[in-house]
Amino acid sequence: MIEPRTLKGFRDHLPAQALARERLLDIARRVYRSYGFAPIDTPALEYLEILVGKGSEETDRQLYRFRDHGGRDVGLRFDLTVPFARFAAQHVHELGLPFKRYHMAPVWRGENTQRGRYREFVQCDFDTIGTTSPVADLEMVLVVHDLFVAIGIERFTIRLNDRRVLTGILTRLGLAARGPHVLRSLDKLAKVGAESVAAELAAQGVGADAAATLLEMASLTGPPATVLAALERLVGETEIGRTGVAALRVLVERAEQGGVGGGRLAVDPSIARGLDYYTGLVLETFLDDLPTLGSVCSGGRYDDLAGLYTKQPLPGIGASLGLDRLLAGLEELGCLDARETPADVFLPYFDERHLVDYLRIAAALRAGGVAVELYPEPRKLGQQLKLAAKRGFPTALVIGSDELAAGTAQWKDLHAQTSTMIDWHGDLAVLVDAVRSGLSARH
Amino acid sequence: MIEPRTLKGFRDHLPAQALARERLLDIARRVYRSYGFAPIDTPALEYLEILVGKGSEETDRQLYRFRDHGGRDVGLRFDLTVPFARFAAQHVHELGLPFKRYHMAPVWRGENTQRGRYREFVQCDFDTIGTTSPVADLEMVLVVHDLFVAIGIERFTIRLNDRRVLTGILTRLGLAARGPHVLRSLDKLAKVGAESVAAELAAQGVGADAAATLLEMASLTGPPATVLAALERLVGETEIGRTGVAALRVLVERAEQGGVGGGRLAVDPSIARGLDYYTGLVLETFLDDLPTLGSVCSGGRYDDLAGLYTKQPLPGIGASLGLDRLLAGLEELGCLDARETPADVFLPYFDERHLVDYLRIAAALRAGGVAVELYPEPRKLGQQLKLAAKRGFPTALVIGSDELAAGTAQWKDLHAQTSTMIDWHGDLAVLVDAVRSGLSARH
Numbered sequence: 105m106i107e108p109r110t111l112k113g114f115r116d117h118l119p120a121q122a123l124a125r126e127r128l129l130d131i132a133r134r135v136y137r138s139y140g141f142a143p144i145d146t147p148a149l150e151y152l153e154i155l156v157g158k159g160s161e162e163t164d165r166q167l168y169r170f171r172d173h174g175g176r177d178v179g180l181r182f183d184l185t186v187p188f189a190r191f192a193a194q195h196v197h198e199l200g201l202p203f204k205r206y207h208m209a210p211v212w213r214g215e216n217t218q219r220g221r222y223r224e225f226v227q228c229d230f231d232t233i234g235t236t237s238p239v240a241d242l243e244m245v246l247v248v249h250d251l252f253v254a255i256g257i258e259r260f261t262i263r264l265n266d267r268r269v270l271t272g273i274l275t276r277l278g279l280a281a282r283g284p285h286v287l288r289s290l291d292k293l294a295k296v297g298a299e300s301v302a303a304e305l306a307a308q309g310v311g312a313d314a315a316a317t318l319l320e321m322a323s324l325t326g327p328p329a330t331v332l333a334a335l336e337r338l339v340g341e342t343e344i345g346r347t348g349v350a351a352l353r354v355l356v357e358r359a360e361q362g363g364v365g366g367g368r369l370a371v372d373p374s375i376a377r378g379l380d381y382y383t384g385l386v387l388e389t390f391l392d393d394l395p396t397l398g399s400v401c402s403g404g405r406y407d408d409l410a411g412l413y414t415k416q417p418l419p420g421i422g423a424s425l426g427l428d429r430l431l432a433g434l435e436e437l438g439c440l441d442a443r444e445t446p447a448d449v450f451l452p453y454f455d456e457r458h459l460v461d462y463l464r465i466a467a468a469l470r471a472g473g474v475a476v477e478l479y480p481e482p483r484k485l486g487q488q489l490k491l492a493a494k495r496g497f498p499t500a501l502v503i504g505s506d507e508l509a510a511g512t513a514q515w516k517d518l519h520a521q522t523s524t525m526i527d528w529h530g531d532l533a534v535l536v537d538a539v540r541s542g543l544s545a546r547h
Numbered sequence: 548m549i550e551p552r553t554l555k556g557f558r559d560h561l562p563a564q565a566l567a568r569e570r571l572l573d574i575a576r577r578v579y580r581s582y583g584f585a586p587i588d589t590p591a592l593e594y595l596e597i598l599v600g601k602g603s604e605e606t607d608r609q610l611y612r613f614r615d616h617g618g619r620d621v622g623l624r625f626d627l628t629v630p631f632a633r634f635a636a637q638h639v640h641e642l643g644l645p646f647k648r649y650h651m652a653p654v655w656r657g658e659n660t661q662r663g664r665y666r667e668f669v670q671c672d673f674d675t676i677g678t679t680s681p682v683a684d685l686e687m688v689l690v691v692h693d694l695f696v697a698i699g700i701e702r703f704t705i706r707l708n709d710r711r712v713l714t715g716i717l718t719r720l721g722l723a724a725r726g727p728h729v730l731r732s733l734d735k736l737a738k739v740g741a742e743s744v745a746a747e748l749a750a751q752g753v754g755a756d757a758a759a760t761l762l763e764m765a766s767l768t769g770p771p772a773t774v775l776a777a778l779e780r781l782v783g784e785t786e787i788g789r790t791g792v793a794a795l796r797v798l799v800e801r802a803e804q805g806g807v808g809g810g811r812l813a814v815d816p817s818i819a820r821g822l823d824y825y826t827g828l829v830l831e832t833f834l835d836d837l838p839t840l841g842s843v844c845s846g847g848r849y850d851d852l853a854g855l856y857t858k859q860p861l862p863g864i865g866a867s868l869g870l871d872r873l874l875a876g877l878e879e880l881g882c883l884d885a886r887e888t889p890a891d892v893f894l895p896y897f898d899e900r901h902l903v904d905y906l907r908i909a910a911a912l913r914a915g916g917v918a919v920e921l922y923p924e925p926r927k928l929g930q931q932l933k934l935a936a937k938r939g940f941p942t943a944l945v946i947g948s949d950e951l952a953a954g955t956a957q958w959k960d961l962h963a964q965t966s967t968m969i970d971w972h973g974d975l976a977v978l979v980d981a982v983r984s985g986l987s988a989r990h
Contacts, residue, residue, distance in 0.1 A: 106596055108637040108856040111621060114592060116634055118641065119585035119648070126576070126586055133569070137889035138913045140920025142562035143569055147667050148591065148623075148653065149557060149611075153549055168592075170613030173657040178554060180591075191559055194551040198561065200934055202923055205562070210591065214616040224590050237923040239902065250913070362906050413551040446580035459682065463805050470581045470693070477583025480645055480680040491643055 113215070113223035119444040124431060125226070128255060129208055132228045132425055135251045136206040139243060141230045144205045146187040152177035158186045158412070166213040180212040184229045184424070192233060193413030201234025208427075222428065231422025233409055238351060240421050241385045241405060242358050248389055248401050248423060249364045256439075259392035262364070263372035266352050266385050267404070270376065272345015273321055273338050277314040286310065290322050291376040298323070322374040328356045331371040355385065383407045387423060391433050400430040443496035447475040448543050450492035450500040450518075456482040461508055465501070465532065472536040474543065493518050498546060501539065515542060556658070556666035562887040567877070568669070571698060571870055572651055575671045578694045579649040582686060584673045587648045589630040595620035601629045601855070609656040623655040627672045627867070635676055636856030644677025665871065674865025676852055681794060683864050684828045684848060685801050691832055691844050691866060692807045699882075702835035705807070706815035709795050710825050710847070713816070715788015716764055716781050720757040729753065733765050734819040741766070765817040771799045774814040798828065826850045830866060834876050843873040886939035890918040891986050893935035893943040893961075899925040904951055908944070908975065915979040917986065936961050941989060944982065958985060
């Protein structure tokens with residue numbers, strides 16, 4: 105006997121979890137499509153040279169890599185951005201620009217396994233490439249907003265910053281060349297606190313006054329207008345800084361005109377995003393009720409997606425929904441459905457003589473758009489209903505000999521534990537209508 | 548510069564192809580769910596011991612295997628059945644029986660690359676385990692039928708056989724012990740012809756009369772009733788053979804009662820399915836207009852899914868839709884849409900002063916369920932419409948300063964190259980209604 109087990113850091117998805125994930129994927133797909141983003145797919149395996157040195161030292165170390173049958177060095181993708189860069193460089197002439205794509209697929213990282221960290225997880229990326237227009241920036245914010253609203257999350261905040269604001273402040277402080285290091289230190293603020301960051305900055309040779317300014321910047325809070333006014337002061341006369349503040353101001357104004365209200369938008373100068381390639385807007389999204397979960401949807405603007413593969417500049421903007429992190433958050437908030445079945449109706453099969461009737465009833469319901477599971481064996485009703493209740497079926501349609509003879513059915517609400525009689529006079533169309541309207545009344 | 552390329556045997560999916568694949572996945576999901584099959588997911592990587600020796604020598608040879616960071620021998624799954632066996636053994640007590648699952652996911656095989664063969668492809672499996680009821684067999688046939696009808700394929704044939712029929716005939720011929728070898732020879736009939744198979748059987752020591760009987764069996768054609776009558780004669784008095792013929796007869800009768808008509812069901816004794824684990828019904832599905840494509844949906848009944856991982860017997864029945872093979876077939880038949888966008892409406896942005904209006908119009912259309920792409924830059928109208936036509940947008944909604952002032956819009960049908968005026972009096976609700984009814988009239 106072989107012990108049935110999954111690899112460390114990997115996991116199975118049982119139906120309740122898989123249904124919740126399919127629901128989120130479906131919503132993300134619908135929202136991305138509603139803005140004209142088109143799906144693409146790329147292979148799970150790429151040439152190793154495509155993948156190494158593209159993320160960070162950490163992603164290189166975590167890469168699942170091996171030599172294939174043909175002696176090629178290959179690796180499993182660790183994100184969807186690097187394959188997209190390769191894809192865009194390879195196909196840009198077929199695709200045309202600007203090009204908007206989404207890609208929802210698993211990625212693999214051999215990380216140390218901590219709470220909620222898995223070595224296989226699904227990302228849902230969307231990007232617009234081939235344009236520097238602020239309309240694409242705005243659209244990213246609107247997509248993220250629509251996405252969380254469509255999922256049914258009321259309390260979330262999209263936190264915005266612009267790399268150019270930080271560059272402006274660093275320029276004013278004479279620290280422009282140290283940008284990446286300062287960025288990485290500031291990025292830890294929420295995790296390690298102001299004192300640690302100040303010590304780290306001092307160790308980098310950043311003067312006390314400059315460090316205080318940077319920490320003041322990263323600690324700004326309040327309504328967007330207040331934060332923007334403070335930033336305007338901090339960037340001084342630097343052109344790049346003023347451009348960044350102006351871009352944020354226009355973006356916030358237009359997003360609010362576009363329906364993003366209710367304090368769901370914040371300008372947060374502490375959002376740095378550790379990745380070097382961001383050059384403009386950066387964005388993170390937090391669930392207000394679970395701030396410690398971290399960002400569940402992050403992204404930003406970059407000047408050049410695929411400089412390693414093509415000379416054609418491909419500026420763009422994109423973000424990634426961390427599907428599995430969001431699912432973990434929704435579970436922690438008790439927002440996940442415990443249903444283990446996609447079907448709305450359970451049809452017990454307890455009288456062998458009437459199988460053909462059950463088949464006809466099930467077929468009619470399906471033709472009417474109702475998902476129905478027919479139990480496959482003529483077992484005792486109680487036993488069948490117990491399984492149906494355990495699986496979370498909302499309703500069961502009980503039809504025995506007596507009901508068939510009378511043209512009726514007992515429709516049981518398995519949650520409320522109530523029962524209604526449907527009088528369908530043996531007319532399947534009447535039965536289907538009754539079930540459909542009963543189900544829509546439940547929703 | 549790194550050359551942007553995919554690995555040999557792997558490929559990217561550009562939007563038109565990815566949209567077609569998402570459409571099929573969506574249909575399969577809907578049909579599987581309509582019968583109460585629930586989704587599951589398993590990791591792409593498994594312990595090597597879970598995967599090796601479970602398929603055939605061929606799958607062992609083609610396995611992508613390596614040693615991971617923790618020194619574990621691992622492999623990429625080569626199908627969805629072996630992981631499901633491991634999954635079922637591991638979780639059967641949580642799942643309850645009978646259990647119906649679907650799983651749609653990529654699998655990897657380091658095959659020699661031939662026309663239409665890829666090293667990464669998507670399978671869409673559905674299985675019912677924990678029951679030996681013929682209702683589950685019938686349901687498999689109904690699911691396959693509903694699936695192809697929902698995809699929009701009119702001309703397809705589901706070919707059925709029952710392993711017990713063959714076992715009966717072999718028993719009568721005194722060849723019961725040679726079952727697996729005879730099976731594999733007969734399985735090649737369509738590929739290599741009767742003479743080759745006869746020679747192979749002779750080489751196995753099968754007598755000329757017995758070989759003639761087996762070839763007669765495998766060559767039977769005609770309406771199900773005719774083939775079943777001939778099989779009844781061939782199985783003689785063997786109990787297992789008579790059971791198999793009776794099961795096929797009941798199945799065909801019930802499937803026809805269940806709405807599978809139009810000659811879409813055939814009893815085809817040449818269907819053997821090379822895999823040893825099938826014990827009852829076996830099924831293959833062919834597109835009538837592309838018989839050489841091979842089966843696009845195959846499956847059968849097995850006595851024990853997970854005997855290697857658990858002592859609990861898990862009988863069941865299942866089938867797998869070969870998504871990528873079906874897509875190749877639909878492409879060959881010219882049945883695939885060339886659209887590269889999921890959006891129905893293209894909204895040109897050609898007057899910078901009206902960006903806010905465009906944003907409001909796009910938001911209203913999306914809120915009304917219409918997917919709309921707003922071009923991100925104020926470019927010349929002709930240039931924008933050219934891109935829209937290339938991408939296959941069905942319609943474009945052209946609204947310039949004059950139209951905005953008049954409360955009108957030009958709605959262009961980009962396929963028919965016609966234009967209609969919509970008079971919306973500046974009332975977004977009127978515009979959305981006009982676009983929605985226009986779009987549904989097009990479908």
